[in-house]
Amino acid sequence: MKNYLFDFDGTLVDSMPIYGGMMLRILDEHGVKYPDNIIKIITPLGYIGTAEYFVEKMGIQRSVDELVALMHKYAVEAYTNTVPAKKHVVEVVKQLKARGDSLNVLTASPHAALDPCLKRLGIFDLFDNVWSCEDFGTSKADPMIYHMAAERIGAKVEDVLFLDDNYNADKTAKQAGMQVCAVYDDSSAEYETEMREVADHYIYDFSELMDL
Helix, strand or coil: CCEEEECCECCCECCHHHHHHHHHHHHHHCCCCCCCCHHHHHHHHHHHHHHHHHHHCCCCCCCHHHHHHHHHHHHHHHHHHCCCECCCHHHHHHHHHHHCCEEEEEECCCHHHHHHHHHHCCCHHHCCEEEEHHHCCCCCCCCHHHHHHHHHHCCCHHHEEEEECCHHHHHHHHHHCCEEEEECCHHHHHHHHHHHHHCCEEECCHHHHHHC
16 A cells, blocks of 8 residues: 655646636736736745735735635635646546555645535545645645654655655655655746656656556
C-alpha cells in the first residue's frame, strides 16, 4: 500500500485559470487598473494576502475582511459548479483506491470550496482524509504540517508521497522528509527546472502516477 498526499488546486483540479479570473473580476468591479503580471504577483499570497495587497497596493477602498468574503463567495460558486478535474485524475484516483492505497488531500483552499468540488467530480468519498490547511492551523509553508498530516494518516513522514504543482510546497515537503512528486501546471511551468531539482519525480499527466 502506498500513502498519497495530494494538493488540490492545480494538481487534482484545473482551477488556477478560474482563480485568476476571480481575482481580476474583483479588480474590474472596483475599476482598478492592474499590470499584466498581476496573477503571478498574487497567486502565492493566498486570499488574505491578496486582499491585503489589493487594499495596500492597489487602492481598493474596502476592508480586507470584505474582500476575503467576496473571494470566498466567488470561489464557492466556481468550485461548486464549474472547476474541472485535471486530465486523467478521476480515472487514476479510482485505480489507486481499487489498488488499496491511502489517498489524502491537503490544500490551502477552504472546505466550502474544496468539498463541493470533489463531490461534484465524484471522488470525494475515495479519499481517506480531505484536509484544508485550516484543519491544522498552519500553512504548507510550515514543515510541521507534513509531519502532522503523516501522523494522522498513520504513516512515517518518509513513507508518504506528496504531490503538488507549487515549487515552494514541494520544497518544504521534501525538507520535512516526504517523498515528493512535482506536478506540471500551466501556472507553474516556468519553475519546472527548480521543481525537478527538489522533487523525486515530476509528472506532466496523472496517468504517469501508475508507473511510479
